[in-house]
Amino acid sequence: MTAPFRFPRFFVTSPAPCPYLPGRQERKVFTELNGPNADELNDALGRIGFRRSQSVAYRPSCVGCSACVSVRVVAGGFSPNATQRKLLRRHGDLEIRMCKPWATDEQFRLLRGYLAARHPGGGMTRMDESDFADMVEHSPVTSWIVEYREPSIDGNPGRLVGACITDEQADGLSMVYSFFATDADARDGLGTFIILDHIRRARAAGLPHVYLGYWVQGSPRMLYKTRFQPLEVLGPSGWSLFADTVAPVVEPA
Helix, strand or coil, rough: CCCCCCCCCCCCCCCEEEECCCCCCCCCEEEEEECHHHHHHHHHCCCCEEECCEEEEEEEECCCCCCEEEEEEEHHCCCHHHHHHHHHHHHHEEEEEEEECCCHHHHHHHHEEEEEEECEEEEEECHHHHHHHHHHHHHCCCCCEEEEECCCECCECCEEEEEEEEEEEEEEEEEEEEECCCCCCCCHHHHHHHHHHHHHHHHHHHCEEEEEEEEEEEEEHHHHHHHEEEEEEEECCEEEHHHCCCCCCCCCC
């Protein structure tokens, strides 16, 4: 009897400056996702803290540091707070489509504006159209790009204001990368709304989780993930509730 797929080979990157905590070095362990069992492998690796980037699954493997913690929202137990309910009403007119993973010029322009406003100087700012197409289209697993648009006018599609590359896993939706409008005319709270919409979609599909990637205590960029409770974190003993395993997070005044 043959195994469903060959045990993957893992590799480790060279150390590089950590993008989240100044003065630290990051290192990643990774493996390739390919072949007819890529979905099953991605599911299994996702449950132990791996993330997907194109055809590679990776997770942090830093020497002397374990600050990056995988987190996922428990979709069935989630109840939006007052601010989140307000955002759901405010953006309730957006037209949302789950599209096949095919990159467009409109998506790329939106990404460029987002990166310039939110992550200036980051490595992704050097992406060109070809790099973006690889990011969206080179997926060996079941994935979508979810588009968020202003209401149509006279049958013409409204302005694209948000998008998310999303993997559909056996136990949830994994938000690979989301981006949204940040210009002067942009709506407030689009990033939060995209997460809320994914929680809503997971519940409707009977999927228990929405994977948000890594949370890094001490990194202001990651603080927003703690606002979606109940949240589970992956530790040495498996998944457990954030509130039970992590010290309370105090947001800056």
